[in-house]
Amino acid sequence: AQSVTQLGSHVSVSEGALVLLRCNYSSSVPPYLFWYVQYPNQGLQLLLKYTTGATLVKGINGFEAEFKKSETSFHLTKPSAHMSDAAEYFCAVSDTGNQFYFGTGTSLTVIP
Amino acid sequence: GAGVSQSPSNKVTEKGKDVELRCDPISGHTALYWYRQSLGQGLEFLIYFQGNSAPDKSGLPSDRFSAERTGGSVSTLTIQRTQQEDSAVYLCASSLEGQPNEKLFFGSGTQLSVL
Numbered sequence: 001a002q003s004v005t006q007l008g009s010h011v012s013v014s015e016g017a018l019v020l021l022r023c024n025y026s027s028s029v030p031p032y033l034f035w036y037v038q039y040p041n042q043g044l045q046l047l048l049k050y051t052t053g054a055t056l057v058k059g060i061n062g063f064e065a066e067f068k069k070s071e072t073s074f075h076l077t078k079p080s081a082h083m084s085d086a087a088e089y090f091c092a093v094s095d096t097g098n099q100f101y102f103g104t105g106t107s108l109t110v111i112p
Numbered sequence: 113g114a115g116v117s118q119s120p121s122n123k124v125t126e127k128g129k130d131v132e133l134r135c136d137p138i139s140g141h142t143a144l145y146w147y148r149q150s151l152g153q154g155l156e157f158l159i160y161f162q163g164n165s166a167p168d169k170s171g172l173p174s175d176r177f178s179a180e181r182t183g184g185s186v187s188t189l190t191i192q193r194t195q196q197e198d199s200a201v202y203l204c205a206s207s208l209e210g211q212p213n214e215k216l217f218f219g220s221g222t223q224l225s226v227l
Contacts, residue, residue: 004154009152032212032213034215036216036218041220042220043115043116043203043218043219043220043221044203044205044216044218045218046215046216049213049215051213090154090155092155094212094213095212096212097212098143098160098162098167098168098210098212099157099160099168100145100157100212100216101157102147102154102155103154104152104153104154105154
């Protein structure tokens with residue numbers, strides 16, 4: 001079975017600072033990788049995904065992530081944090097099956 | 113509808129009672145997923161439907177949990193004889209074809225509290 005590890009259940013950054021949320025996965029086959037965001041009292045929505053091709057993936061709201069096969073990582077970054085980025089972020093992985101495996105989430109706080 | 117709809121949004125029940133949670137996926141989406149979200153636990157996979165069939169029931173935590181989907185659309189998750197450890201947010205998601213590289217569309221969830 002797949003597994004996803006998100007280092008840091010809580011991350012705080014200052015407004016305008018770099019956001020880095022870490023995700024590592026275990027997979028015996030090339031995976032599909034996703035980042036979802038959950039704003040308070042809302043459902044999860046897709047930020048970005050990696051399926052094939054370019055390993056640097058750009059998503060909504062200025063976020064991007066890089067698939068590094070050698071490190072089995074898919075870290076999420078944003079150059080400059082905004083107050084509206086405060087939310088819960090989930091990394092997920094799937095393979096040739098039909099299950100999506102989610103990490104335990106990272107709560108991002110943005111300090112004004 | 114425009115998105116995945118779940119009802120009720122909140123449910124408070126007494127231990128031992130049965131509850132039914134409903135999910136109305138995006139029209140035309142063939143795949144439907146149920147997850148459970150507990151504090152600090154991430155999303156726990158419960159069950160997956162392709163059409164009306166559930167090829168993967170591996171995540172259902174006990175035989176008190178069951179789910180069905182009718183007409184390739186609405187799904188109901190039933191929990192019998194609820195226990196306090198069933199308290200969580202139950203999330204439903206759908207996707208167009210159920211492929212592993214597809215985006216999941218999530219509902220806002222049902223917050224279940226078992227007293």
